[in-house]
Each structure stands twice: as structure tokens, then as C-alpha cells.
Amino acid sequence: MSDNDGTSRPPDTGALDSPTTGRPPTVADVLALPVLAAGQPQVVTGVTHLDRPVRWVHITELTDPASFLKGGELVLTTGMPLPEDAAGVRRYVDELADIGAAALVIELVRRYHRPPDPLVHACRARDLPLITLAKDVNFLEVTQVVHALILGSQADAMRRTQRIHEAFTALTLRGAGPKDVVRAAAEMSGHTLVLENLVHQALICEPSASTLEEALTGWEQRSRKTPSRDHTEVCGPEGWLVAPVEYQGERWGRVTMLPAPSGASVSEASTTFGPEDVTVLERTAMALTIARLIHSTPWERTAHRSALRDLAEQRHRSPEDARARCAALGLPTEGSDFVALLVDVRSENARAEPEIRLSQELRTAGIPALVGQLAPGRLGILLALRSSQPWRPTVERLSDTALGLVPGAVVSVGSEVTDLADTARSFREAARVAEAAVPGEPLPEGRSFYELSDIGLRRLLYALREDTRVQDYAERQLGRLLDHDTRHGTDLLTTLRHYLDVAGNKTTAARRGNLSRETVYQRLRTIERLLACDLESGEQRTELHVAVTALDVLRAADSS
Known part of the structure; x- marks a missing residue:
């Protein structure tokens, strides 16, 4: 440990804009800082626990440093206060592990040139990361850099939390519905969110980095294995972050945030979700409550x-x-x-x-x-x-x-x-x-x-009534006949309809129209002349029948 004689270089703050911004730096993050990397750090034990967050740095040469800790500290020492006996070393390590220290960093320059075996065994037994430094490091400079990094991440977290509150306030003020709320929460958190009712039916799912199939397959059975809580908490075999949605003691359902790695355990999920995720989910539950109160349609x-x-x-x-x-x-x-x-x-x-x-x-x-x-x-x-x-x-x-x-x-x-x-x-x-x-x-x-x-034909033509091709066809086929009826007050269209409806039977057509056969014959000849057609032709009768039916449904549509 170098003495701080007032002439050391300023703290290295180059890592303040690193990817750790917005969350506490981990042991791995701190070891990567230039100020510590210069000491050639080596991880002796606890390599799988380097993701522990570092909440403070503590320099100590005491035999009982745990009495001054609160948990989450990176403990720096030259090794000078370590007990001589193995039992004393185990007690030293146990106290650090019990208080929740993030890691122990020992400098191998003064008292030790290799980590003592009792220390290695004790740290390994308690899963406490033990890091050695082969070269001299200015511990005071380490504390300055890391504390600046921690404070910077805390300030950034506060700003991000404020933006979360502002975003949900804006959603509420514009009367956003439940789907908009859940979608916004998924985008903010980067996690899949699901809103379910009291019988474990998934009503809204907004997937993030997954598909609906991955998120919802077997939903009811999986959800029933995840107990409901009175507050936001990670629970269940898959480690879901769950928050109740309720108002004045009446529970309507719950909103769930799924961990990013599918199938993560509860312990893994607890590190997957950070304080901001909890804030997002709690504000989501609150916004959903307000949305339910202002939107009358049930979820x-x-x-x-x-x-x-x-x-x-x-x-x-x-x-x-x-x-x-x-x-x-x-x-x-x-x-x-x-x-x-x-x-x-x-x-x-x-x-x-x-x-x-x-x-x-x-x-x-x-x-x-x-x-x-x-x-x-x-x-x-x-x-x-x-x-x-x-x-x-x-x-x-x-x-x-x-x-x-x-x-x-x-x-x-x-x-x-x-x-x-x-x-x-x-x-x-x-x-x-x-x-x-x-x-x-x-x-x-x-x-x-x-x-x-x-x-059938009539209903098909009714469905196509707005198609101008159908309208044009009816007009081309019957327009001259309709114009004649309008000018002369006749009703040749009705005679033609009766004739076509009975498949060309003139006697039956005359009976339907209460006309004599001679009158029907005369009218049919007039129709043939006006339309330039042959009513004995089956094809032309079909064309006219379609046109008359189209005209009827067009008139029915106008009157409806």
C-alpha cells in the first residue's frame, strides 16, 4: 500500500462512463479499473462470485474489520493484521463472510509474497472472493476512484428512476389503457411482462427478447406454482418478479416480470432484477389500477x-x-x-x-x-x-x-x-x-x-352491390328498358321479371301479372326490340336474369 504523500496523481475516473453506469459496480468491474489492474490482481478463490456488487471500499489493518462494515464492501489490506494461527484466520474470514463483504483484496508486497494456505482454505470454504495483488497499489486512490464510480452510478440510478416515474405519470395523465401500460413497462425494463387475472389467465403479454410461445406456453400451470405476495417480490420456481394489482384491499390480478434467461432459478433471478426493475413493476401495477378505475371495459x-x-x-x-x-x-x-x-x-x-x-x-x-x-x-x-x-x-x-x-x-x-x-x-x-x-x-x-x-345469386349480388362493375352491368343490360318505362309510364320491367322467374313460360308469366297472353306477347316483343335481344336464347335470358336480380338488390340496399 503506497503512502498518500500528497503528490500522487489524481484519481482515474475513466471508468465512470463505463457500462456499469446505472448499477453498483461489481467485484469484476473494480478489478478491471486501471488503478487496480496495475497491481496485477489474481483471483485465488470465489471466481464464480465476482458479480457481487461493491457498495463501498474499506481499507483496514485491524484484526476485527467486520465490526466496521455493513456489507458489500471491498476490503483492502496488506495482510499485516492477519492472525498467525489457522483458527484466527478462519475467524477473521468468517466475520467478513457473515457481514456480507464483497471480496478480500490482499497485497503481497510486505508481509506475504504468496497467500497463506489457511487464508485460502478459509475463503474457499465461505465462497469469499480472495484477490491478491503482486505489485504495490495506492489504496487511497482505489477508494477515491471506486467511490466516485459508486456515487456516479447512484446518481444515474436516481435519474433513471425519475425518468421511470415521469414516464408512468405521463401514461396515467393521458388515460393509457392496460395494454399501453404493459407495453411501456416491457420497453423500459427489457423484460417480458404479463398481466393475469385471479384465475391465472394471461390477459396481456408483451414479450421482450422472446416470443409469445416462449413466454406463455403452459402459463396457468407455471403461474399456479408461483405464489402471490402482498408486495413486489421474486418468487416461484422460475424466479418471476411479481406485483399485485389491487385497490382498497380488492385484488384484481397481478403483473409479472419474467427473467431474461428462460428457466432461471430464484437465486439467479434475484440478481437478474435490479432496483429499477422493481420500480418499473410497482409503477406498472399502480398505473394498471388507475387504468382499471378510469376504463369501464373489464380486462x-x-x-x-x-x-x-x-x-x-x-x-x-x-x-x-x-x-x-x-x-x-x-x-x-x-x-x-x-x-x-x-x-x-x-x-x-x-x-x-x-x-x-x-x-x-x-x-x-x-x-x-x-x-x-x-x-x-x-x-x-x-x-x-x-x-x-x-x-x-x-x-x-x-x-x-x-x-x-x-x-x-x-x-x-x-x-x-x-x-x-x-x-x-x-x-x-x-x-x-x-x-x-x-x-x-x-x-x-x-x-x-x-x-x-x-x-345464392341474389345474396352474392347483394354482397357485391358496391362494386361499380355490377352497377354498370345492370345499367347496360336494362337501362333502355328503364328509360322507356319512365318516359311512357309502362311497367315492362315487371313483365320481364315474371317471364324470367318462370324460365320463359309465357302462360305462367301472364297469370302472375294478371295479363292476357296476347298482352304478354306484345310486351315481350317490345322488350326484345328495346334491348336488342332474343328472349328465346337461354344465355341471354340468364344475362337478363342476373341484371334484374342485381337491380333488385341495389334498390333494396338503397332503401335499407
Whole structure:
């Protein structure tokens, strides 16, 4: 240990902007500092514990230095006070280990030129890092540099904590929802965050450096092994950092921060999470409480809506992610068949009652499902049924309930699929069926819902009613006839419709229109002249039939 004679060089502060900024430096960080590296440090014991944080540096030549320590100190000594006997050395080391000293650094210049065996054995027995210095080092300069580094990291940690508080305050003031809060926390911490309810369903997951599949696979079973606490704490076999979300003694769920290395033990996780992570999670829990108070939509409903939209629009990163997310919400994804339903109330101001009632009915019936609003006026339902379970009775029951709540609602269903990854196709089919439902038309016989087989020509053209090509086709085929009826007050279009509806049977067409056959013949000749067509041609009759049907659905759309 060099004497401080007032002429030594200023402390080396080059490491103050090192990667240790924002956290206490570790033993390894301190050994890498130039001021200590000059002493050619050698780690004799405790090489696996060099990640211990150094909270202070203590120079001592006392035989009982532990009485002046509080834990976390890097102890510097020349070895002069070490007891001569092995028992005394063990006592010396035991006291340092019991108080929680970070490491013992001994200079091999004056009393010793190699570490005494009793010291090595004692340090090894207590997992206390023992570092030797082969060259003379200015211990006072070491304390100045390391203390500057520690204070700098503390100041930086305070600044970072302040930024965390400011970020969450901004989230709260702008009324951020739970998903925004959890996403912001994941970005701040660099860890995966999961919000779950009281029955261990993962409602929101924001992965960081992992996938949804990695984070959520087997979620309920893993979560039940992790006990709930009354305060933020690392617990469970995987070492999750967990914080309760509650208000005035009523607990709503908990938010979990997962350790970066998958499958880390509790002891490893306790070093993975720092004070800033605890601050982030506690502020996340607080922001989620406020979000729940100011947003009336329950978390479960929001989670179902989000999952359904991602399934319907195929926004998942992979099929595995989709299965893990839905399974974490309680939907069985293996050994199930899936059917997508849409309930269109055709009003952007629709109440939430259908969503609530249909969810309750499915729970009562014991049928796993996701239920949620996909768009204003449109409710989506994904049923997960056992392979042997027919879907029609369930869909009929839901349709009756929906129509009882909202008369005039349209319930459409897609095809049954066996893989969750194919549910987007079932939703697309249900959407096509819904688009083809003509307002005011009676429901299919014996059913209160629509399916793909119900889309005939009329409903197909209704679904395509906004396509200008359909509009142009109807006008090109019938425009001259419509103009004639308008100018002369005739109704040749009705005669043509009757004629086409009965496949060209003039007698039946005359009876439908309460006309004589001669009158029908005359009108049909006028129609042929105006449209320059041959009504005896099957192809031309088909073209006209499509045009008349298109015109009818276009007029129905205008009046609806």
C-alpha cells in the first residue's frame, strides 16, 4: 500500500462512463479499473462470485474489520493484521463472510509474497472472493476512484428512476389503457411482462427478447406454482418478479416480470432484477389500477377482443404464438374444432349487453370460447368444441339469444376448422356470409343464422352491390328498358321479371301479372326490340336474369 504523500496523481475516473453506469459496480468491474489492474490482481478463490456488487471500499489493518462494515464492501489490506494461527484466520474470514463483504483484496508486497494456505482454505470454504495483488497499489486512490464510480452510478440510478416515474405519470395523465401500460413497462425494463387475472389467465403479454410461445406456453400451470405476495417480490420456481394489482384491499390480478434467461432459478433471478426493475413493476401495477378505475371495459373482455382481432386478421407472429396466447386465455387449442361466428347488430351505437350475455351463456353451457367486439356493431365469437361435438345446436342457441336481445341482428357462421391457425378463414367466410344477408329477407327455414350454403345469386349480388362493375352491368343490360318505362309510364320491367322467374313460360308469366297472353306477347316483343335481344336464347335470358336480380338488390340496399 503506497503512502498518500500528497503528490500522487489524481484519481482515474475513466471508468465512470463505463457500462456499469446505472448499477453498483461489481467485484469484476473494480478489478478491471486501471488503478487496480496495475497491481496485477489474481483471483485465488470465489471466481464464480465476482458479480457481487461493491457498495463501498474499506481499507483496514485491524484484526476485527467486520465490526466496521455493513456489507458489500471491498476490503483492502496488506495482510499485516492477519492472525498467525489457522483458527484466527478462519475467524477473521468468517466475520467478513457473515457481514456480507464483497471480496478480500490482499497485497503481497510486505508481509506475504504468496497467500497463506489457511487464508485460502478459509475463503474457499465461505465462497469469499480472495484477490491478491503482486505489485504495490495506492489504496487511497482505489477508494477515491471506486467511490466516485459508486456515487456516479447512484446518481444515474436516481435519474433513471425519475425518468421511470415521469414516464408512468405521463401514461396515467393521458388515460393509457392496460395494454399501453404493459407495453411501456416491457420497453423500459427489457423484460417480458404479463398481466393475469385471479384465475391465472394471461390477459396481456408483451414479450421482450422472446416470443409469445416462449413466454406463455403452459402459463396457468407455471403461474399456479408461483405464489402471490402482498408486495413486489421474486418468487416461484422460475424466479418471476411479481406485483399485485389491487385497490382498497380488492385484488384484481397481478403483473409479472419474467427473467431474461428462460428457466432461471430464484437465486439467479434475484440478481437478474435490479432496483429499477422493481420500480418499473410497482409503477406498472399502480398505473394498471388507475387504468382499471378510469376504463369501464373489464380486462378479460379487452383481452378477448384483442385475441379475436389478431386471429381474424392473422396478426400473430406465428401459429405457435397464437396457440400459446389463446391457451393462456383458457381456450383449449389441442384436440378441438373451431367455428367462427359474427353477430352484426348493424348499429355503431350498439350496447355491450349482447357481448356480456353471450359470454355468460357460453360459460353456463361449459363451452370454451372467445367473445369480443371486432368492430363497431360487429361481435365476434370463436367456439372451441370437442371433435365429436356438433356445432349447430350451440350456434342456434347463441343466435336465438342474440336475436332476442337485438331483433334484426344478423348471425353468420364460417366453416368448422380443426386447426387454430385456420380460424382466420372461418372468420372470413362468416364475414362474406354476413355481407350477403339482404335486409328484410326471411331467415333460412328452420334456422336463425346464415352460413355459406345460403349465398345464392341474389345474396352474392347483394354482397357485391358496391362494386361499380355490377352497377354498370345492370345499367347496360336494362337501362333502355328503364328509360322507356319512365318516359311512357309502362311497367315492362315487371313483365320481364315474371317471364324470367318462370324460365320463359309465357302462360305462367301472364297469370302472375294478371295479363292476357296476347298482352304478354306484345310486351315481350317490345322488350326484345328495346334491348336488342332474343328472349328465346337461354344465355341471354340468364344475362337478363342476373341484371334484374342485381337491380333488385341495389334498390333494396338503397332503401335499407
